[in-house]
Amino acid sequence: MSGSPVPPDAPARPAGPAAALAAASEHYLRGEPIEMSALAAELGVGRATLYRWVGSRERLLGAVLAEMTERTYRVAARGVAGDGAERIIRVLDRFMRAVVDAEPLKAFTERETRLFIRLATMPGTIEDRATELLTKEIQAEIDRGRLSVPLPTRTLAQAIVRVADSFMYAHYLGGNRPEIDQALEVVELLLRPCGESSGPPER
Template sequence: MAPEVLLRGAANHFLQHSTIDMDMLAGELAISRATLYRAVGSRDALFGEVLWAIGEILIAEASGEAAGSGPDRVIEVSRIFAELLGSAQQMRRFVESEPQVAARVLFTAAAEVRCRAIEAQLAIFQECGIEGDPGDLRRKAALYVRTLEGVLYGPLLGSGPIAFEQAEPALRALITA
């Protein structure tokens, strides 16, 4: 089975069920569970691919809607992305029902979601004209993503809900320093 077909099937499964049940997914894809695991490696890895695919769509949508330029545009893309993700019921249900899995997939290198988010943030910086030493920009992108994670997943991180407006001064300081 082609990887893109498997990913599309897994993403559709997640959007319908707010989780990934490997037995059900294998049945939906008409493959064995063993074949599914051979193709994806682990459930966490598959979650990472699915969540990143959804994240890419939301980033593109946020970038398309955002106005302005420079730091203001970076902030606007982030605000719109946070709103889009906040309105995604499947994601909210997943984080509430499987917080340990969500934390592993979203915040550790195991599923590469965080690494990809940093690369995407770096691209947004560059597209918006944020300049600087490449190493410094990468560190700023990592700090920016970590701060934005507090807004997106505050309860999962143990900090409770954080409004975007509360985090905006810190986000802005990272890109204007």
Template sequence: MDMDVLATELAISRATLYRAAGSRDTLLGEVFWAIGRLLIEEASGEVTATGPDRVIGISRQFAELVDSAQQLRAFIAEEPQTAARVLFTTAADVNHRAVDAQLAIFVESGIEGEPGDLRSRAFMYVRTLESVLYGPLLGSGPIAFESAEPALRALLTP
């Protein structure tokens, strides 16, 4: 995403764009999160199971949807450092939002635990799922969902 081109297309100055959007990383984070939120909603709507099976089903569907998102894959391949910074650090708040969304999925699915424990488990769950979604970006290469499923399931029980 070229901020100069975006400013021109929006018919605003570059300075106005940066005032409104913050940094390029912040804007990319908003875009990634908007896409992620839509994919979570779509995945959630396709799963009818309950409890841990619902959580795993949503995660599997989400992973398949992310894998088929060609523009996201292209961006990660073309700008791996930017993608890693935006997706995995506090630079754009994507990870924090992903943990909040995962925590909501836990609660909606009936996963029980103390609030602090559930949040910690949601954080670990998201990090494990990221290894499936973004293995090459993390330096681990592709990881099949089935390989990570036992670890994900282990996080669903207190």
């Protein structure tokens, strides 16, 4: 549990920002709250030191969610068939469904819905990480000659991330449920020439 004393024979955790992120991520994955006083005690440092490492609780949570975004994306992209726009749409389909089904995220959003929406939908660490991952994915398809896009790659990736977020988190923004199918329809329009369509992605 959060705040439990560390056993005396437990291996020493390396100090620094990376250790703080790793410890916070462990609590997140267990569905536990991330409290700064308890985290500092767990790491064997004072609150002032922890804040010096991570900047603020909100910044630390943003870093944790960005790390989870990357982990989920890499799992979603593993073994996906197809190429060009078809591959990217399939990856996004798997990624978005994995995100909305993730139990740690459900636990976090039940406790801190407004904070999550602010972190997830505004420019910042999470959007930057998702944009970076998608930029690489799109550029790889361009480099293979399997995709041609009318916008700079990063601009397109950022637009797709923002579209995906607005639909994926629709249930937190006043809607009844995540609208992943609608998000994929819009992404397909951004990735494909007018009139070209592959139909819904296979799951």
